[in-house]
Amino acid sequence: MTPLTILLTLSTFLFTLGLLAVLTRRNAILILVGIELMLNAANVNFIAFWRYGPPDPDLTGPLFVLFSIAIAAAEAAVGLALILMVFRHTRSTDLNRLDSLHG
Amino acid sequence: MVWTRPIGRIGRIFSLSYLSMTPLLILSPLILLAALGAVWKARPVHAALLLALSLALIAVLYLTIGADFIGLVQFMVYVGAVAVLIVFSLLITRPGDEAEELARRPRSVVTGLVCTLPVLWVLVHVVSRLGNLPAGAVENPVFSVAHVGQVLFTRYAPAVLVVGVLLTAVMIGAALFAREPGKKPQCPSDS
Numbered sequence: 001m002t003p004l005t006i007l008l009t010l011s012t013f014l015f016t017l018g019l020l021a022v023l024t025r026r027n028a029i030l031i032l033v034g035i036e037l038m039l040n041a042a043n044v045n046f047i048a049f050w051r052y053g054p055p056d057p058d059l060t061g062p063l064f065v066l067f068s069i070a071i072a073a074a075e076a077a078v079g080l081a082l083i084l085m086v087f088r089h090t091r092s093t094d095l096n097r098l099d100s101l102h103g
Numbered sequence: 104m105v106w107t108r109p110i111g112r113i114g115r116i117f118s119l120s121y122l123s124m125t126p127l128l129i130l131s132p133l134i135l136l137a138a139l140g141a142v143w144k145a146r147p148v149h150a151a152l153l154l155a156l157s158l159a160l161i162a163v164l165y166l167t168i169g170a171d172f173i174g175l176v177q178f179m180v181y182v183g184a185v186a187v188l189i190v191f192s193l194l195i196t197r198p199g200d201e202a203e204e205l206a207r208r209p210r211s212v213v214t215g216l217v218c219t220l221p222v223l224w225v226l227v228h229v230v231s232r233l234g235n236l237p238a239g240a241v242e243n244p245v246f247s248v249a250h251v252g253q254v255l256f257t258r259y260a261p262a263v264l265v266v267g268v269l270l271t272a273v274m275i276g277a278a279l280f281a282r283e284p285g286k287k288p289q290c291p292s293d294s
Contacts, residue, residue: 001124002124003124003127003168004233005230005233006124006127006128006131007127007131007168008230008233009131009227009230010127010131010134010135012223012226012227012230013135013138013223014134014135014138015222015226016219016222016223016226017135017138017139017141017142018138018142019215019218019219019222020142020215020216020219021141021142023211023214023215023218023219024142024208024211024212024214024215025211026204026207026211027147027204029147029151029189029192029193029196030147030150030151032189033141033150033151033154033189034142036154036158036181036185036189037138037141037142037154037157040157040158040161040181043161043177044161044164047165047168047170047173048168050170050243051168051169051170051242051243052242052243053243055243056243058254058258059246059250059251059254062170062172062173062246062251063251063254063255063259065170065173066173066176066251066255067262067266069173069176069177069180069181070180070266070269070270071266071269072180072181072185073180073181073184073185074269074270074273076184076185076188076189077188077273077274077277078273078276078277078280080188080189080192080277081276081277081278081280081281082280083192083196084192084195084196084280084281085280085281087195087196088283088284093196
């Protein structure tokens with residue numbers, strides 16, 4: 001068992017847990033929590049492959065993670081603003097109640 | 104920057120010695136336990152705080168394996184901003200009671216597992232076949248913040264500009280979304 005395998009196993013389970021959260025939760029904010037977990041699993045993969053992979057003077061892995069973190073922060077800000085807007089209309093963040101487009 | 108060096112050196116000592124895997128073996132179960140709590144806890148605030156714990160432990164993991172700068176960024180952005188943002192939105196929205204969530208749980212967990220386990224199986228299968236990789240023997244050296252800056256503003260300069268535009272757009276958009284409709288924004292000096 002190498003460090004690379006450990007990190008990849010960690011990120012595998014982290015991604016699965018995030019997916020489970022997205023599929024089982026009904027609260028929109030907690031679905032966002034699951035999305036954050038999945039993004040972090042991807043970041044762990046990038047760092048693992050950079051650290052224990054072929055030589056990389058351009059730092060592709062860490063910089064990809066840097067951009068990914070910036071975009072994840074943007075996504076969280078817009079997502080939470082949208083959830084706040086929905087909450088103002090329906091007084092609820094339960095996604096099962098957002099069925100006004102349901103024919 | 105000088106202050107990132109000691110952590111990096113510790114990381115290097117750990118990774119070069121026989122003990123290289125000990126911090127990973129300690130941190131990984133902790134991260135997974137915190138993430139499991141974030142998925143499982145019925146009370147939303149507990150879930151959000153456990154997410155913050157999990158993200159902080161991932162930052163520590165980055166520090167341990169030598170990605171110091173990324174670890175610090177992770178700590179500042181994820182733990183300092185995203186997790187706090189999530190906790191505050193939970194405070195604002197007053198989520199429903201957890202009894203409803205617990206009543207719905209058996210069904211939703213079965214559905215979730217049916218959809219998740221195939222994904223888990225594929226990922227574990229792929230990771231278990233990694234033995235064929237030629238890499239693994241080498242370890243990239245710990246990088247300095249100066250190196251990050253140099254690469255960031257030469258090779259990746261277009262991407263930095265795009266991310267800057269994205270963040271500006273997001274800031275304006277989020278402020279527009281979160282504004283009370285019908286209320287005129289007021290300068291504090293006007294009131």
